[in-house]
Amino acid sequence: MTVICRLDDGPLRFNALRRAVNGITQRMLSITVRRLERDGLISRAVEPAVPPRVEYALTERGRSLHRVLAELVAWTEENLDEIRRDRERYDDAARAEELLAFPA
Amino acid sequence: MTVICRLDDGPLRFNALRRAVNGITQRMLSITVRRLERDGLISRAVEPAVPPRVEYALTERGRSLHRVLAELVAWTEENLDEIRRDRERYDDAARAEELLAFPA
DNA sequence: CTGTATCCCTAAAGATACTG
DNA sequence: CAGTATCTTTAGGGATACAG
Numbered sequence: 001m002t003v004i005c006r007l008d009d010g011p012l013r014f015n016a017l018r019r020a021v022n023g024i025t026q027r028m029l030s031i032t033v034r035r036l037e038r039d040g041l042i043s044r045a046v047e048p049a050v051p052p053r054v055e056y057a058l059t060e061r062g063r064s065l066h067r068v069l070a071e072l073v074a075w076t077e078e079n080l081d082e083i084r085r086d087r088e089r090y091d092d093a094a095r096a097e098e099l100l101a102f103p104a
Numbered sequence: 105m106t107v108i109c110r111l112d113d114g115p116l117r118f119n120a121l122r123r124a125v126n127g128i129t130q131r132m133l134s135i136t137v138r139r140l141e142r143d144g145l146i147s148r149a150v151e152p153a154v155p156p157r158v159e160y161a162l163t164e165r166g167r168s169l170h171r172v173l174a175e176l177v178a179w180t181e182e183n184l185d186e187i188r189r190d191r192e193r194y195d196d197a198a199r200a201e202e203l204l205a206f207p208a
Numbered sequence: 209c210t211g212t213a214t215c216c217c218t219a220a221a222g223a224t225a226c227t228g
Numbered sequence: 229c230a231g232t233a234t235c236t237t238t239a240g241g242g243a244t245a246c247a248g
């Protein structure tokens with residue numbers, strides 16, 4: 001998801017994409033772009049040069065998936081704060097019940 | 105995702121939900137519903153009876169997430185066949201290159 | 209019926225080093 | 229620069245047994 005979102009802003013080369021995703025290891029990005037290319041969601045263009053330049057970009061299918069994913073991202077941004085609050089309440093309630101069951 | 109989609113058709117009790125999801129283990133469903141409840145996506149209602157009846161249902165937040173997920177499901181249904189075809193082509197090409205590199 | 213508790217095993221991801 | 233290869237660690241999930 002993150003790779004697709006970063007590539008929606010335009011094509012990126014391997015290390016630029018890696019910086020854009022921020023935190024992904026070289027190995028995982030390598031595996032991820034291969035899978036996305038296999039699924040036809042991104043394209044991989046090699047410019048024969050020394051050192052090599054490989055550019056990744058969304059395909060039309062990738063862009064169409066991004067439209068859906070963007071809604072999911074928007075939903076998350078709209079709901080994350082409240083979800084975090086509910087999680088705290090849930091954890092507090094769970095802790096309280098534990099104390100009731102096994103009083104220290 | 106599957107649990108949320110199944111619950112969108114209406115509330116279900118634990119084992120009915122398990123049958124609806126079809127394939128999930130008791131352990132994983134238990135973990136999953138607990139996390140969804142913690143996130144405020146589903147509600148859990150216990151009817152005090154013997155044997156106990158516990159009904160799970162989507163909350164309003166869960167329904168709003170389902171609206172987004174339903175689009176993702178629709179996207180998948182629209183695209184899966186072509187993705188499968190692309191995967192085969194990708195794998196065939198990869199196999200062909202391997203043979204070129206290491207001829208038997 | 210609705211779950212927990214254990215044990216176990218594997219697939220996924222991290223760290224590190226190396227290469228065309 | 230754009231990756232592989234290798235090794236190790238960890239978290240996710242299966243199987244099974246038990247419990248209120």
